Amino acid sequence: MNTTPASTAADERRAAALALVAQGRVAEAERAFGELLRDQPDDADALNFLAICAHGRGQADAALELLGRAQAEHPADTTTLTNLGVLHRERGRLEEAQAALAEAVRIAPRSYVARLRLGEVLEARGRLGQALPAYFGAINHAQELGLWLSDATTDAPLRPLVKHAMRAVAAGRRMLFAALLTPLRERHGDAALARVGRGLAIYLGELAPDFPDPRQRPKFFYVPDLPPTPVFARELFPWYEALEAQTEVIGEEMRAVYAADGGFEPFLGHFDDTSPLAAHLRNERDKPVWDAFFFFRHGVRNDANAARCPRTTAILETLPLCRIREHSPEVCFSVLTAGSHILPHHGVTNTRVVTHLPLVVPEGDLALAVAGQVLRWQEGRCFSFDDTFEHEAWNRSDATRVVMLLDAWNPHLDEIEREAITALISGIGDFNRAAGL
Structure with missing residues (x-):
C-alpha cells in the first residue's frame, strides 16, 4: 500500500498526541487530537480520545456523537466498541451496551477490558451465569500479560470492578461446579463423592494438592487419594x-x-x-x-x-x-x-x-x-x-x-466417581469455553 505525504504527516501527529497521553498531558493531547480531527475527520484514535474527554466533563451526548462517528467509519474497531459499551452502560442502555461489548469480544477474543465490561453489563441485566465466564476470561487473559495481579498492575479506574469480578468468580464457580454434583450427592451421599469433592477444591485453588509422589504433576484436574500408580498391573x-x-x-x-x-x-x-x-x-x-x-x-x-x-x-x-x-x-x-x-x-x-x-x-x-x-x-x-x-x-x-x-x-475410580467426574469436567469445559479459554 502506498503511503502519501498527507497520511505520513497524520501518523506523526497521531503519534505525538498519543505520546502526550502517555505523559499525562491530557489538555495538550486533547488540543492535538482536535487539530488532527479537523484534517482527518474519521481518525479513530482522535474520535475516541475526544469522546473520553467529553465524557469526563459530563457531556455524554457529545461523547456518544463522537463514538457514533468512529463506529460508522471503523465498525470493527474494538476500542470504539468498548467505549460505546461503557457509555451505554452508564446511561442505562444495557441491551445496546451488551451488543457493543459482545461484538468487541467477538472481533478480539483476548480483549480483557471488553470481556470485563461485558461481564459487568451481563450481571447488571441479571445474567450472572453468563457474567461469570466473561469475568473469568477477562481475568485470565489479563493475568497472562502480567496485569491484574495486584493494585500496582491494575489501572486505578478498573480496580473496583476487577476486584468485584474476582470475588464473583471465586464464589460463582464454586457454586456452579458444586451444583453439577448435587444430583449424585442426593442419590449416593457425600462420602461417595469425597475424593472428587477434594479434587474440585484443588482445582478451584481452595485446597493445596498433596502429591504423594513429587514426579506427579497433573496439569488440569487431580483427584487425591487414588493409589499413586505410574504403571498399572x-x-x-x-x-x-x-x-x-x-x-x-x-x-x-x-x-x-x-x-x-x-x-x-x-x-x-x-x-x-x-x-x-x-x-x-x-x-x-x-x-x-x-x-x-x-x-x-x-x-x-x-x-x-x-x-x-x-x-x-x-x-x-x-x-x-x-x-x-x-x-x-x-x-x-x-x-x-x-x-x-x-x-x-x-x-x-x-x-x-x-x-x-x-x-x-x-x-x-x-x-x-x-x-x-x-x-x-x-x-x-x-x-x-x-x-x-x-x-x-x-x-x-x-x-x-x-x-x-x-x-x-x-x-x-468407582462408577459413581466416574459419573461425577464426567459431569464435572464437562461443566468446567463449557464454562471455560464460554470464557474464551
Whole structure:
C-alpha cells in the first residue's frame, strides 16, 4: 500500500498526541487530537480520545456523537466498541451496551477490558451465569500479560470492578461446579463423592494438592487419594485380552492408511516455528516426527478416519474408554519416527490412564519411561500408565514405531466417581469455553 505525504504527516501527529497521553498531558493531547480531527475527520484514535474527554466533563451526548462517528467509519474497531459499551452502560442502555461489548469480544477474543465490561453489563441485566465466564476470561487473559495481579498492575479506574469480578468468580464457580454434583450427592451421599469433592477444591485453588509422589504433576484436574500408580498391573484391565487378540486386524488397517499417506497429523498440533516444537520433541538425526491418525481427539470422533478403519472402529466401540464430552478419549495410531525423542512432560488428569497397544516395534533402543520406570513395547501386548507422572519416549532404532494409543478410566475410580467426574469436567469445559479459554 502506498503511503502519501498527507497520511505520513497524520501518523506523526497521531503519534505525538498519543505520546502526550502517555505523559499525562491530557489538555495538550486533547488540543492535538482536535487539530488532527479537523484534517482527518474519521481518525479513530482522535474520535475516541475526544469522546473520553467529553465524557469526563459530563457531556455524554457529545461523547456518544463522537463514538457514533468512529463506529460508522471503523465498525470493527474494538476500542470504539468498548467505549460505546461503557457509555451505554452508564446511561442505562444495557441491551445496546451488551451488543457493543459482545461484538468487541467477538472481533478480539483476548480483549480483557471488553470481556470485563461485558461481564459487568451481563450481571447488571441479571445474567450472572453468563457474567461469570466473561469475568473469568477477562481475568485470565489479563493475568497472562502480567496485569491484574495486584493494585500496582491494575489501572486505578478498573480496580473496583476487577476486584468485584474476582470475588464473583471465586464464589460463582464454586457454586456452579458444586451444583453439577448435587444430583449424585442426593442419590449416593457425600462420602461417595469425597475424593472428587477434594479434587474440585484443588482445582478451584481452595485446597493445596498433596502429591504423594513429587514426579506427579497433573496439569488440569487431580483427584487425591487414588493409589499413586505410574504403571498399572495388567489384572486391573480385564479387556486387554480381547483387544490384544485383534492386534493383527488393527495392524492391517493401520498399515493401509499409513501407506496411503493421508489422515496423519502432528500429535502436538501445528507450530509456526521450531522453538515451541523443540521444547517437546527432538531428533538428532532428522526432523522429529510424532504423528497421529486420530479416531478421537479431545473426545470428538473423527468420522472420516473411523470410516477408513471400520474394523478397528468396531473394536473400539467394545472397549470401556473414558468418555467425557469434548475432553476424552484420545484414540489414535501414534507414530514415532527413527531418532525422535518425546521429551519429559506431564499429562492433564489422573482420572484417566493411557493405554498402548504396540503395533510396530522395530529392533533397537526404543522405550517409554514413566517416573523412572522403563517400559519396552512388545507387539500385541498392552500396558497402561498414568501420564500425570513425568514420562518420555524415545526411538533410537532405525525404523518407525507405531502404537495404538487410547484413554481408559483410572481403574481405582468407582462408577459413581466416574459419573461425577464426567459431569464435572464437562461443566468446567463449557464454562471455560464460554470464557474464551
